[in-house]
Each structure stands twice: as C-alpha cells, then as structure tokens.
Amino acid sequence: xxxxxxxxxxxxxxxxxxxxxxxxxxxxxxxxxxxxxxxxxxxxxxxxxxxxxxxxxxxxxxxxxxxxxxxxxxxxxxxxxxxxxxxxxxxxxxxxxxxxxxxxxxxxxxxxxxxxxxxxxxxxxxxxxxxxxxxxxxxxxxxxxxxxxxxxxxxxxxxxxxxxxxxxxxxxxxxxxxxxxxxxxxxxxxxxxxxxxxxxxxxxxxxxxxxxxxxxxxxxxxxxxxxxxxxxxxxxxxxxxxxxxxxxxxxxxxxxxxxxxxxxxxxxxxxxxxxxxxxxxxxxxxxx
Numbered sequence: 001x002x003x004x005x006x007x008x009x010x011x012x013x014x015x016x017x018x019x020x021x022x023x024x025x026x027x028x029x030x031x032x033x034x035x036x037x038x039x040x041x042x043x044x045x046x047x048x049x050x051x052x053x054x055x056x057x058x059x060x061x062x063x064x065x066x067x068x069x070x071x072x073x074x075x076x077x078x079x080x081x082x083x084x085x086x087x088x089x090x091x092x093x094x095x096x097x098x099x100x101x102x103x104x105x106x107x108x109x110x111x112x113x114x115x116x117x118x119x120x121x122x123x124x125x126x127x128x129x130x131x132x133x134x135x136x137x138x139x140x141x142x143x144x145x146x147x148x149x150x151x152x153x154x155x156x157x158x159x160x161x162x163x164x165x166x167x168x169x170x171x172x173x174x175x176x177x178x179x180x181x182x183x184x185x186x187x188x189x190x191x192x193x194x195x196x197x198x199x200x201x202x203x204x205x206x207x208x209x210x211x212x213x214x215x216x217x218x219x220x221x222x223x224x225x226x227x228x229x230x231x232x233x234x235x236x237x238x239x240x241x242x243x244x245x246x247x248x249x250x251x252x253x254x255x256x257x258x259x260x261x262x263x264x265x266x267x268x269x270x271x272x273x274x275x276x277x278x279x280x281x282x283x284x285x286x287x288x
Contacts, residue, residue, distance in 0.1 A: 062098075075117065151184075164249075178195060250272065
C-alpha cells in the first residue's frame with residue numbers, strides 16, 4: 001500500500017474510469033485496482049520495482065485540453081452517474097467522446113478540467129490549479145480537441161491557441177504524447193503518427209500558431225531558463241479571469257506560488273515576475 005500511495009500521489013485525486021464512465025476518487029480508484037486482473041498478477045510479484053511498474057501502468061491516464069463551450073458538465077452533474085448513460089450535446093457529448101477515445105487507445109483513466117475538480121471548494125480549486133502542470137507532465141497522453149477546426153480549416157485558426165491555460169497543456173514536457181482532434185473527432189494528422197508534436201509538417205504549423213520555436217516545442221522543461229521568451233509566448237493569449245493569465249504561467253516557470261483569486265491581474269503578474277527575478281536574476285523580464 002505504501003507503493004500505491006506513492007504512485008497515486010502524483011496523479012489527480014479524481015479521475016474518470018473510461019470503461020464505466022464513472023468519476024472516481026481515491027477509494028474508488030483503489031477498489032477498481034483491487035478487482036482488476038493486474039492486482040492478481042501483482043500478488044505474485046516480489047520486487048518493489050516490478051510492483052511499482054505494474055501500478056504505474058494500471059494508473060496511466062489521459063488529459064483533455066480544450067476550449068470550454070456550452071453545457072460543460074461539472075462535478076455535481078456527473079457524480080454518482082455513468083456519463084455514457086447520460087443524454088446531451090455540447091460539453092457532455094465532448095466528455096463522452098474523450099473518454100471513449102481514451103478507452104479505445106488503451107487507457108482506463110481520464111481527466112477533464114470540467115468535472116474532475118470540485119469548483120465549489122476553494123481549497124481544492126487552488127490545489128488543482130497549482131498541480132495541473134505536474135498532472136499534464138505525469139499523464140501518458142494529452143488529447144487536444146479543436147471544436148472550431150473542420151476538415152477544410154487550419155489548426156492555426158483555432159481559438160485554442162489564443163487561450164492562456166492551453167499553453168501549459170501544449171508545453172507539458174517532451175515525453176508526453178499529444179494528439180490533435182478536429183470538430184468531428186477525426187485526427188488532424190492522418191496516418192500512423194503516434195505523437196503529433198513530432199510530425200514535421202504539423203510542427204511547422206505549431207511554430208507558426210504559437211510563435212514558439214521548434215526546440216522549445218519538442219524539448220521543453222519547466223523552469224526559469226529563457227524567461228523573457230516564456231513570457232512572450234503568453235503575450236497574445238487571454239483568460240476569462242484576468243489574474244488567471246499569471247496563474248497559467250506558474251507551471252511553465254515551475255513557480256510554487258499561492259493562487260489568490262480576487263487580486264488584480266497586475267498584482268498576480270507582479271508576484272510572478274518577482275519570483276522569476278529572484279530565482280533567475282534576469283531583470284529583462286520587466287521589459288517583455
């Protein structure tokens with residue numbers, strides 16, 4: 001159980017179980033594992049490293065990156081229910097497609113920012129925002145849904161590239177697979193491309209759409225290096241709440257700062273810049 005606690009400490013406390021479509025907290029996650037074939041196999045293992053590997057594989061999860069739309073289901077809307085049994089369009093249909101796609105790609109667990117956070121709890125919301133970048137880092141696959149891109153459209157025209165939070169979802173470090181899907185949930189890149197960020201043609205489109213260099217798109221690490229460039233990446237993006245513009249960059253800079261909703265956008269950005277200067281010594285960020 002110590003190894004179980006170690007593994008789940010790095011994953012979101014709530015995940016969607018893709019085979020059943022139910023939202024599961026820690027106890028339910030453990031229950032699914034104890035009733036799985038993987039647990040039976042694990043009982044015969046002696047090596048802690050083998051046990052850790054088996055647990056890590058079982059709890060692989062996907063993350064949804066998207067632009068919020070109409071009818072997004074919140075935690076209270078799906079709690080205690082199976083999402084596949086619910087009827088709806090818009091956000092609910094998107095969530096169902098996301099979970100089904102995750103399941104078909106071999107993942108039993110999925111996470112969406114719409115329903116996997118209790119937004120009625122200010123403590124949980126702040127913890128989730130502070131942990132989100134590390135969750136994307138820990139995930140095995142990020143599924144990007146571009147609701148405004150059809151077959152004749154261009155990826156670069158999507159509003160997804162104008163939103164603040166999607167920057168950290170794109171820059172979730174080099175090891176994570178990222179797949180882009182269009183309005184009808186068909187992949188933006190045809191063929192057997194396993195990671196769209198590594199497709200040469202799409203990579204050029206991403207560089208143009210984000211104004212981020214190919215090096216940073218494919219080989220990114222969070223931290224203070226080249227701080228001015230990291231701020232520039234966000235300069236053409238927007239968030240619904242003004243202070244979120246700074247909060248959405250905390251993970252990019254690996255800055256552990258408190259989330260203080262209600263402060264001004266200027267104060268939030270000022271705290272971030274002060275942290276960057278304190279840790280990097282780069283005062284040029286004041287002129288980005």
